[in-house]
Amino acid sequence: MNHEGTDMENGVMIVDDNEHIRQSVQMICEFEELNLVCAASGEECLEHLQAGFRGVILMDIMMPEMDGWQTIREIVERGLYSGNLILMLTGMGQPDSRMDGLQEYVTDYLTKPFGPDQLVDALKYYLKLVQA
């Protein structure tokens, strides 16, 4: 778990058990000079939020133990959603019924593989919104 920058606000958090995805997002964010926090699991995501992270969260759906939907439910139930905005990362074409009741907390979807330009456009737009 990368603790660097866990106290920052208006950053980006990538939550994905796939190291390759985390590294790809890290490279893009470094190039664009966006502050990034990496979490390899839903638990790590919750730890970063409890440590004060606020910003845009890129959330993988398919993760072992706590998947993306369970993680979002925990974020909401623990009162950690405020000040954040969640974009789901998925390799699937369509979400399933586990999203019912969570629509209001999932602002957008990025389908893997996503291009750097698509990711940067989304991050810059949504970072502006969370900073408003």
Next chain:
Amino acid sequence: MKAKNIVVIGVSTGGPMTLKTLFSELPPLDAAFLVVLHITPEMDFRIAQGIAASASMPAELARDAEFMKAGHIYLAPGGYHLKVEGNHRFALYTGPRVNYVQPSVDVTMFSFTRQSAGQLIGVILTGMGRDGALGLKHMKDIGATTIAQDQKSSVIYGMPKAALETGAVDYVLPPLGIAAKLVELLGRR
């Protein structure tokens, strides 16, 4: 000025970027725009500011008892259902979630009634689930023109697909096509 033409837009996941694309293409039009986006109270004013930053018309959160004005964009606030009384006045209330959400697109669209003058237009954009499908059919039944986003441009082709399946959709278009259609239907101010 009281709005004679009204555009109601229902949208969920993928909505902010889609709304940005749509409104950045629209010139000021002789209509009030009411957007019902599945959003939380924590984010609603930020989304409204995001729309305002990209639109040629002012955008703001809808307030209880407020009258819709032409040339304005209103966003339904998070945590409330929004009905429109007499097709012109906002009424916010809390109640059971409808289609798992609050605000619900269906609630807002079902609150409209047939009007003798002016145009009603209903639009369903990207989103998970079926919210807005029956509402859009209701709008069609009371004389509205109806539009659904196409599959290719939808981040999630749930709500537009459900709307299309009701048989009540007049036009299936991508966001830029929807913008062009709205200009065609409403004319510039």
